[in-house]
Amino acid sequence: xxxxxxxxxxxxxxxxxxxxxxxxxxxxxxxxxxxxxxxxxxxxxxxxxxxxxxxxxxxxxxxxxxxxxxxxxxxxxxxxxxxxxxxxxxxxxxxxxxxxxxxxxxxxxxxxxxxxxxxxxxxxxxxxxxxxxxxxxxxxxxxxxxxxxxxxxxxxxxxxxxxxxxxxxxxxxxxxxxxxxxxxxxxxxxxxxxxxxxxxxxxxxxxxxxxxxxxxxxxxxxxxxxxxxxxxxxxxxxxxxxxxxxxxxxxxxxxxxxxxxxxxxxxxxxxxxxxxxxxxxxxxxxxxxxxxxxxxxxxxxxxxxxxxxxxxxxxxxxxxxxxxxxxxxxxxxxxxxxxxxxxxxxxxxxxxxxxxxxxxxxxxxxxxxxxxxxxxxxxxxxxxxxxxxxxxxxxxxxxxxxxxxxxxxxxxxxxxxxxxxxxxxxxxxxxxxxxxx
Amino acid sequence: xxxxxxxxxxxxxxxxxxxxxxxxxxxxxxxxxxxxxxxxxxxxxxxxxxxxxxxxxxxxxxxxxxxxxxxxxxxxxxxxxxxxxxxxxxxxxxxxxxxxxxxxxxxxxxxxxxxxxxxxxxxxxxxxxxxxxxxxxxxxxxxxxxxxxxxxxxxxxxxxxxxxxxxxxxxxxxxxxxxxxxxxxxxxxxxxxxxxxxxxxxxxxxxxxxxxxxxxxxxxxxxxxxxxxxxxxxxxxxxxxxxxxxxxxxxxxxxxxxxxxxxxxxxxxxxxxxxxxxxxxxxxxxxxxxxxxxxxxxxxxxxxxxxxxxxxxxxxxxxxxxxxxxxxxxxxxxxxxxxxxxxxxxxxxxxxxxxxxxxxxxxxxxxxxxxxxxxxxxxxxxxxxxxxxxxxxxxxxxxxxxxxxxxxxxxxxxxxxxxxxxxxxxxxxxxxxxxxx
Numbered sequence: 001x002x003x004x005x006x007x008x009x010x011x012x013x014x015x016x017x018x019x020x021x022x023x024x025x026x027x028x029x030x031x032x033x034x035x036x037x038x039x040x041x042x043x044x045x046x047x048x049x050x051x052x053x054x055x056x057x058x059x060x061x062x063x064x065x066x067x068x069x070x071x072x073x074x075x076x077x078x079x080x081x082x083x084x085x086x087x088x089x090x091x092x093x094x095x096x097x098x099x100x101x102x103x104x105x106x107x108x109x110x111x112x113x114x115x116x117x118x119x120x121x122x123x124x125x126x127x128x129x130x131x132x133x134x135x136x137x138x139x140x141x142x143x144x145x146x147x148x149x150x151x152x153x154x155x156x157x158x159x160x161x162x163x164x165x166x167x168x169x170x171x172x173x174x175x176x177x178x179x180x181x182x183x184x185x186x187x188x189x190x191x192x193x194x195x196x197x198x199x200x201x202x203x204x205x206x207x208x209x210x211x212x213x214x215x216x217x218x219x220x221x222x223x224x225x226x227x228x229x230x231x232x233x234x235x236x237x238x239x240x241x242x243x244x245x246x247x248x249x250x251x252x253x254x255x256x257x258x259x260x261x262x263x264x265x266x267x268x269x270x271x272x273x274x275x276x277x278x279x280x281x282x283x284x285x286x287x288x289x290x291x292x293x294x295x296x297x298x299x300x301x302x303x304x305x306x307x308x309x310x311x312x313x314x315x316x317x318x319x320x321x322x323x324x325x326x327x328x329x330x331x332x333x334x335x336x337x338x339x340x341x342x343x344x345x346x347x348x349x350x351x352x353x354x355x356x357x358x359x360x361x362x363x364x365x366x367x368x369x370x371x372x373x374x375x376x377x378x379x380x381x382x383x384x385x386x387x388x389x390x391x392x393x394x395x396x397x398x399x400x401x402x403x404x405x406x407x408x409x410x411x412x413x414x415x416x417x418x419x420x421x422x423x424x425x426x427x428x429x430x431x432x433x434x435x436x437x
Numbered sequence: 438x439x440x441x442x443x444x445x446x447x448x449x450x451x452x453x454x455x456x457x458x459x460x461x462x463x464x465x466x467x468x469x470x471x472x473x474x475x476x477x478x479x480x481x482x483x484x485x486x487x488x489x490x491x492x493x494x495x496x497x498x499x500x501x502x503x504x505x506x507x508x509x510x511x512x513x514x515x516x517x518x519x520x521x522x523x524x525x526x527x528x529x530x531x532x533x534x535x536x537x538x539x540x541x542x543x544x545x546x547x548x549x550x551x552x553x554x555x556x557x558x559x560x561x562x563x564x565x566x567x568x569x570x571x572x573x574x575x576x577x578x579x580x581x582x583x584x585x586x587x588x589x590x591x592x593x594x595x596x597x598x599x600x601x602x603x604x605x606x607x608x609x610x611x612x613x614x615x616x617x618x619x620x621x622x623x624x625x626x627x628x629x630x631x632x633x634x635x636x637x638x639x640x641x642x643x644x645x646x647x648x649x650x651x652x653x654x655x656x657x658x659x660x661x662x663x664x665x666x667x668x669x670x671x672x673x674x675x676x677x678x679x680x681x682x683x684x685x686x687x688x689x690x691x692x693x694x695x696x697x698x699x700x701x702x703x704x705x706x707x708x709x710x711x712x713x714x715x716x717x718x719x720x721x722x723x724x725x726x727x728x729x730x731x732x733x734x735x736x737x738x739x740x741x742x743x744x745x746x747x748x749x750x751x752x753x754x755x756x757x758x759x760x761x762x763x764x765x766x767x768x769x770x771x772x773x774x775x776x777x778x779x780x781x782x783x784x785x786x787x788x789x790x791x792x793x794x795x796x797x798x799x800x801x802x803x804x805x806x807x808x809x810x811x812x813x814x815x816x817x818x819x820x821x822x823x824x825x826x827x828x829x830x831x832x833x834x835x836x837x838x839x840x841x842x843x844x845x846x847x848x849x850x851x852x853x854x855x856x857x858x859x860x861x862x863x864x865x866x867x868x869x870x871x872x873x874x
Contacts (some may be wrong), residue, residue: 037535265477268478282706
């Protein structure tokens with residue numbers, strides 16, 4: 001059927017082309033999903049093509065998706081602006097990163113993570129302290145005399161939080177999620193988030209106190225940190241204790257789509273709860289994936305249904321590229337043309353990379369060999385949290401002066417871009433060497 | 438691990454509860470995905486529970502999802518209003534109905550649909566003409582003397598277009614998509630959409646001409662209809678001709694996630710194109726599913742990947758319930774308390790059901806037995822298109838008076854609700870008898 005071209009086809013194409021050109025405004029009421037459908041089509045096919053080119057160049061697909069976004073955004077096309085500012089694609093991308101971390105969480109367990117717990121804790125602590133202090137000091141040397149006294153502190157703070165999305169995606173693509181290094185990185189990223197919360201709370205309180213001319217109040221800071229830690233403790237404890245029997249009990253109802261609805265409900269529910277506790281939603285999605293194990297799917301598999309990992313994978317495949325293309329789309333290369341931005345950004349990039357290598361020294365080797373370089377590379381990417389810090393800094397005013405000026409903000413953007421783009425090839429290079437060895 | 442309750446758990450829950458209550462405003466910047474995650478959690482678990490209760494009561498799950506929405510909306514909870522008005526859930530539900538029709542399209546082929554083409558054409562034509570004329574006449578008898586002269590015509594027009602979502606979902610749930618009746622219904626629904634477009638164009642042009650005191654212009658109407666038909670012809674012809682070799686060629690690239698990205702790209706791309714041609718986006722999604730057959734997945738299956746149907750199913754499972762819960766949420770039962778609404782809505786409901794039975798008489802029996810009653814039942818549901826007509830009618834003014842008043846609008850809403858809720862049990866009852874016979 002239809003193996004040879006239909007003779008009518010060229011004529012029909014001509015007619016429909018004329019019709020579509022003729023009078024687009026004459027059409028009936030448009031469905032609001034239509035522009036989103038078009039954007040999805042373009043992002044999905046663009047990401048597929050870019051991912052394919054990247055893998056042919058022996059780079060992870062995510063690298064292609066990021067660069068696709070950067071290139072489209074900086075060509076100055078009107079459609080790129082529409083895509084970048086589309087609330088629908090933004091929302092679907094955010095859902096995508098939740099699904100990615102949920103999926104990554106499904107591939108490991110609380111037990112595996114606890115086994116590397118001390119290493120992860122040390123890596124995270126040093127990995128937050130070193131960039132904060134080193135960035136603070138370097139920025140203090142480089143910034144002109146007229147800058148805000150808080151600017152070096154804010155720049156240091158933008159360097160603290162690891163953006164785990166990129167690393168998780170690369171490790172998943174290369175099938176390396178079950179390596180001990182991956183567990184250290186993922187565990188450290190979760191602790192990182194709690195520590196980043198702490199740094200943001202302290203820095204914001206410092207600026208607030210300076211503005212009000214008051215001394216620093218410790219109470220609210222302690223409360224914020226306690227909330228974050230309590231969320232992690234409760235969600236993991238409750239998840240490990242309650243979900244196995246709940247999933248087994250629900251399987252007895254023999255209702256289709258139960259496993260997917262329960263799994264996604266837990267993922268989205270904990271994402272919301274993490275946000276309510278002041279953490280990033282993706283920490284909640286990761287925690288949800290962590291407590292769900294293959295055993296949760298077993299009663300459903302026994303009924304001939306598919307397991308949760310199999311169900312979640314195509315959903316993640318559809319939405320995850322949207323997130324990475326959007327990161328690329330938001331990258332404005334012209335920001336680097338701000339005076340003073342290039343030097344400062346070079347310094348920030350260097351600090352960002354070097355300082356996270358310090359934390360790899362903290363990996364404990366007691367439970368088998370762990371490649372320190374791979375852990376250090378995995379901690380390099382900075383993402384949204386750094387940009388949020390920079391945004392808060394640009395919005396805060398002390399004595400009528402913004403804490404971060406345009407050049408400083410542009411340098412942070414450049415640092416995020418460079419660390420994001422450097423991580424995939426670095427991780428892949430190190431992993432190839434490890435596998436070959 | 439974690440099989441017995443942790444002794445610390447009650448304490449931790451108490452502490453976290455106090456912390457969360459203590460100072461929600463003290464938390465750091467919130468991610469915009471967080472409220473959406475909470476809404477998704479509640480809709481997914483609510484739809485799961487309601488679907489389960491419905492199936493236990495021997496009703497299709499979709500019935501439970503609809504009623505869950507109706508009940509939540511009419512309890513007057515603040516959260517229900519937030520859910521109903523959430524642009525995020527609305528968008529995800531609209532994507533859901535595209536995925537549903539895409540999936541339904543995947544389960545049949547252009548060839549199968551053409552085999553029932555004449556039946557479907559006759560069913561659609563009579564199924565649009567009878568409700569239009571009967572509704573027009575009945576409304577003209579019932580409406581008070583002061584009503585707009587166009588009101589009966591508009592009320593008749595709201596009865597024309599079948600809402601294929603409900604029927605498709607029920608037939609899918611009951612595993613009846615491969616029955617000849619299902620093909621007649623689906624084919625007729627596509628043709629229905631073109632005819633509905635025609636009716637809307639004619640009615641809107643009539644009102645516009647009456648307002649301007651001009652005579653009716655035929656040119657624009659012909660153009661609108663030609664665009665709709667041209668979209669169908671081109672997308673099906675091009676799809677059947679071009680996609681098989683394109684999917685085979687792309688499989689040779691051996692890049693992961695190619696099949697899903699191409700399939701979803703075609704689904705969303707044709708949904709956008711259908712909208713641009715003035716048709717409903719779901720017609721485009723259905724056309725995309727229709728041209729893709731199992732053969733498209735074969736080269737990917739041969740490489741050990743999963744087929745398109747398997748990949749799309751969990752994505753649809755996740756998003757489709759959002760659509761049906763939202764239909765329920767939008768149902769305002771209080772609208773029926775408008776004076777004059779109850780009598781008019783009873784009449785509209787009766788016309789809506791009876792008039793679509795007329796079209797089942799047009800089913801040709803030449804190619805094997807087709808149950809007329811099942812086809813008639815499948816054509817009953819009216820949905821969004823009816824509401825759009827009613828909305829256009831309420832917004833149009835002739836000589837300073839709205840074409841449709843509050844009572845007439847409420848009657849249309851009641852008709853949509855009744856036909857939507859009646860269809861699942863009717864279809865199920867008829868299918869059970871047919872299978873048993």
